[in-house]
Amino acid sequence: MKTKTPRLVLGAFLAIGLSTLVSCGGSDSASDTTVAGTPATPVITVSGQWARTSPDATDMGAAYLTINSDADDTLVSAMVDSSVAAMAQIHEMVPVENGMATGSTMAGSPSTTMDSSAMTMKEVDHIDIVAGTALELKPGGYHVMLMKLVKPLLTGETFKVTLTFTKAGAVVVDVPVLEDAP
Numbered sequence: 012m013k014t015k016t017p018r019l020v021l022g023a024f025l026a027i028g029l030s031t032l033v034s035c036g037g038s039d040s041a042s043d044t045t046v047a048g049t050p051a052t053p054v055i056t057v058s059g060q061w062a063r064t065s066p067d068a069t070d071m072g073a074a075y076l077t078i079n080s081d082a083d084d085t086l087v088s089a090m091v092d093s094s095v096a097a098m099a100q101i102h103e104m105v106p107v108e109n110g111m112a113t114g115s116t117m118a119g120s121p122s123t124t125m126d127s128s129a130m131t132m133k134e135v136d137h138i139d140i141v142a143g144t145a146l147e148l149k150p151g152g153y154h155v156m157l158m159k160l161v162k163p164l165l166t167g168e169t170f171k172v173t174l175t176f177t178k179a180g181a182v183v184v185d186v187p188v189l190e191d192a193p
């Protein structure tokens with residue numbers, strides 16, 4: 012006899028019944044019947060990564076790269092091996108506006124005012140990544156700041172940066188040191 016059970020619920024009921032039957036049948040391949048609703052881990056692609064050679068005068072460096080993801084995700088941190096620098100942070104270059112140049116700027120670093128005296132840097136907590144839209148970390152914008160370099164970054168060297176995403180987890184990138192953007 013027919014009931015008024017909504018079709019969706021009935022369908023789910025049937026599906027559960029079927030998978031129960033399958034597992035009762037002695038099949039061990041339960042992983043083949045992936046139930047819809049398990050969120051897939053985003054596939055992150057990092058390209059164009061490079062770091063600028065650091066002049067002797069500074070103990071800071073910067074790395075740049077482009078991030079693509081097939082699903083929305085969030086970049087939450089960047090790490091670098093302690094043999095390269097004491098710490099890495101995600102920074103953003105922002106215009107210095109009247110009354111806005113306060114707080115977490117890079118105090119005590121005279122070398123950051125070369126010809127961009129109207130810009131300053133601030134640490135960002137996270138960067139949202141939109142599926143299918145490239146996120147560029149590039150000079151004048153977002154960058155991975157390397158704090159307290161152990162030694163100068165020399166052209167030809169390569170070091171690893173670990174990017175951590177909310178969903179995709181850790182992504183390790185080999186970053187070459189170059190004179191200029193590739």
Ligand SMILES: [Cu+2]
Pocket residue numbers: 073102103132133154155156
């Ligand atoms: Cu910076």
